[in-house]
Amino acid sequence: MFKKLANEVKIIEVGPRDGLQNESVSISLEDKLRYIELLAKSGLQVIEATSFVRTDKIPQMADAEGLFAKLKMKDFFDRIDLPCLVPNMKGYELASNVGVKEISLFSATSDEFTKKNINCTIDESFQRMKPVADQAKLDGVKIRGYISTAFGCPYAGEVSAGKLAKVIERFMELGVYEVSIGDTIGIGTPSQVNEYIQDIKSVIALDQVAMHFHDTRGMALANVLVSIENGISSFDSSSGGLGGCPYANGATGNIATEDLLYLLNSLGVKTGVDLNQVVEASKFILEKVNKTSPSKYFQTLTK
Amino acid sequence: MFKKLANEVKIIEVGPRDGLQNESVSISLEDKLRYIELLAKSGLQVIEATSFVRTDKIPQMADAEGLFAKLKMKDFFDRIDLPCLVPNMKGYELASNVGVKEISLFSATSDEFTKKNINCTIDESFQRMKPVADQAKLDGVKIRGYISTAFGCPYAGEVSAGKLAKVIERFMELGVYEVSIGDTIGIGTPSQVNEYIQDIKSVIALDQVAMHFHDTRGMALANVLVSIENGISSFDSSSGGLGGCPYANGATGNIATEDLLYLLNSLGVKTGVDLNQVVEASKFILEKVNKTSPSKYFQTLTK
Numbered sequence: 066m067f068k069k070l071a072n073e074v075k076i077i078e079v080g081p082r083d084g085l086q087n088e089s090v091s092i093s094l095e096d097k098l099r100y101i102e103l104l105a106k107s108g109l110q111v112i113e114a115t116s117f118v119r120t121d122k123i124p125q126m127a128d129a130e131g132l133f134a135k136l137k138m139k140d141f142f143d144r145i146d147l148p149c150l151v152p153n154m155k156g157y158e159l160a161s162n163v164g165v166k167e168i169s170l171f172s173a174t175s176d177e178f179t180k181k182n183i184n185c186t187i188d189e190s191f192q193r194m195k196p197v198a199d200q201a202k203l204d205g206v207k208i209r210g211y212i213s214t215a216f217g218c219p220y221a222g223e224v225s226a227g228k229l230a231k232v233i234e235r236f237m238e239l240g241v242y243e244v245s246i247g248d249t250i251g252i253g254t255p256s257q258v259n260e261y262i263q264d265i266k267s268v269i270a271l272d273q274v275a276m277h278f279h280d281t282r283g284m285a286l287a288n289v290l291v292s293i294e295n296g297i298s299s300f301d302s303s304s305g306g307l308g309g310c311p312y313a314n315g316a317t318g319n320i321a322t323e324d325l326l327y328l329l330n331s332l333g334v335k336t337g338v339d340l341n342q343v344v345e346a347s348k349f350i351l352e353k354v355n356k357t358s359p360s361k362y363f364q365t366l367t368k
Numbered sequence: 369m370f371k372k373l374a375n376e377v378k379i380i381e382v383g384p385r386d387g388l389q390n391e392s393v394s395i396s397l398e399d400k401l402r403y404i405e406l407l408a409k410s411g412l413q414v415i416e417a418t419s420f421v422r423t424d425k426i427p428q429m430a431d432a433e434g435l436f437a438k439l440k441m442k443d444f445f446d447r448i449d450l451p452c453l454v455p456n457m458k459g460y461e462l463a464s465n466v467g468v469k470e471i472s473l474f475s476a477t478s479d480e481f482t483k484k485n486i487n488c489t490i491d492e493s494f495q496r497m498k499p500v501a502d503q504a505k506l507d508g509v510k511i512r513g514y515i516s517t518a519f520g521c522p523y524a525g526e527v528s529a530g531k532l533a534k535v536i537e538r539f540m541e542l543g544v545y546e547v548s549i550g551d552t553i554g555i556g557t558p559s560q561v562n563e564y565i566q567d568i569k570s571v572i573a574l575d576q577v578a579m580h581f582h583d584t585r586g587m588a589l590a591n592v593l594v595s596i597e598n599g600i601s602s603f604d605s606s607s608g609g610l611g612g613c614p615y616a617n618g619a620t621g622n623i624a625t626e627d628l629l630y631l632l633n634s635l636g637v638k639t640g641v642d643l644n645q646v647v648e649a650s651k652f653i654l655e656k657v658n659k660t661s662p663s664k665y666f667q668t669l670t671k
Contacts, residue, residue: 067558067559067562251664251668254630254631254634254635255370255593255631255634255635256370256634256635256636257634259370280586280664281664281668282627282630282664282665282668283583283589283624283627283630283663283664283665284589284630284631284634286586286587286589286590287589287590287592287593287631289590290558290590290593290594291593318664321586324585324586327557327585327586327587328557328558328587328590331557331558331559331560331587332557332558332559333559359664360586361554361583361584361585361586361621361662362585362586365554365584365585
């Protein structure tokens with residue numbers, strides 16, 4: 066018998082941002098727009114649209130302002146949440162100017178990782194995020210927090226639930242409505258996920274937690290299963306399994322939205338998302354980036 | 369918290385038979401021997417060595433007699449079990465003549481599948497197996513039963529736990545010591561696995577059940593997790609994820625022994641098997657068949 070599962074799970078689709086940011090093939094603004102439109106048609110309620118970052122660092126996201134301006138004209142704009150990643154006040158201002166209503170801020174569980182990723186310590190990352198969060202709250206902009214390397218770091222090695230809990234607390238102090246706990250290098254295992262969920266309960270309500278798994282070692286779905294059995298009801302995923310992190314070696318394989326949906330559907334958990342329509346979106350974008358999907362479900366369906 | 373997990377899990381390595389049978393590249397007897405030797409070095413206690421089948425149907429297994437004769441000369445021969453698949457009395461006689469001490473017999477949950485696979489109904493398959501099982505018992509040869517398409521059939525579609533239970537009962541009547549429940553087309557989901565395990569408990573003790581998952585839709589490890597949480601302690605797997613079934617379309621992807629071990633190790637479940645040594649065996653054989661591994665763990669390790 067399963068432990069009590071959530072009746073409903075929220076999926077945060079990260080393909081257009083986390084999925085595409087890493088791709089060397091430059092995708093046109095129109096194709097990104099079409100991709101997001103296809104995803105929106107599937108019933109997804111949250112789609113991370115883009116990031117307002119330094120264009121010399123992540124050239125794929127250089128069209129963020131133009132893309133968001135176009136998104137505002139779409140009929141789904143008022144229906145769904147389209148969070149955008151911002152690394153600092155400059156990014157926030159750009160996002161805010163084009164009418165972004167939800168931002169994602171990010172840090173990690175190890176100084177080694179934040180130094181490589183955003184050239185500062187964890188402490189400094191929160192000093193940098195504080196004025197952004199304060200301004201966002203004044204502007205009525207929702208804030209989501211990302212924690213990278215939550216289950217292990219490519220540079221610092223092991224992480225502890227205690228370390229993770231401390232970073233979660235700092236995000237809660239910033240005023241985020243949700244924290245996404247990222248297994249950036251896909252090293253987390255079901256027993257670790259189980260243990261960490263027990264340990265973070267004292268600092269955050271589980272309905273404010275999203276899990277962000279990578280399938281690097283094939284554990285993503287088992288980790289989802291353990292998470293949902295333990296009261297988690299929000300998951301980040303990327304259509305077609307697109308993406309990874311440019312600063313984490315071996316970090317291929319965001320969990321595919323299709324695999325996540327296949328599992329959730331089989332468990333009788335509602336998501337409001339049409340799996341076939343997600344596959345259509347994935348087919349579209351995979352052709353543009355000229356890649357095959359690492360999702361086994363997708364491969365089976367399309368072979 | 370996890371439900372009570374087994375302290376120890378038995379892994380039945382099926383790479384040399386189930387893994388290789390499908391490969392079009394002909395592998396030499398010496399290479400098969402070396403592969404099994406490398407697997408034996410890992411601490412695996414059960415390795416399905418070969419099958420005594422019609423050589424026009426499965427040419428890869430045409431060297432079964434010669435291979436087994438060589439295996440008998442290896443120092444690990446008395447230490448580990450080396451079951452061999454036999455489809456009928458003729459196969460049994462060949463196996464028996466070279467000193468095979470354990471055989472696997474097989475059927476499925478749908479007549480549609482057995483007709484395509486072995487050209488007979490389920491009933492007829494048991495009529496065919498009965499004299500083989502009787503002779504094996506007289507000879508003191510152990511018998512294992514395989515049930516294909518236990519969670520869904522490519523021809524008949526849905527299967528029920530009731531149908532599965534009936535085939536299990538018939539195998540128990542044959543005198544098998546273990547039944548391997550095979551998700552031949554990799555369509556089973558955690559909820560289905562959970563439900564089926566509850567439903568078969570009345571016809572078989574769970575320590576006589578092995579689960580045989582395919583990762584076709586990426587569910588294999590989640591299915592293992594659910595199985596072990598529900599009292600299953602034996603699993604079939606194939607090193608490197610080699611293999612599939614030649615008669616089942618889309619049935620790629622036996623669960624990789626490496627992925628299974630990574631999960632079990634992380635759960636603190638003992639297997640007595642050295643993951644690194646399995647990887648060495650997989651590297652050896654994958655080079656011979658000129659394939660990459662579908663195992664994400666393997667890919668991560670070797671890239």
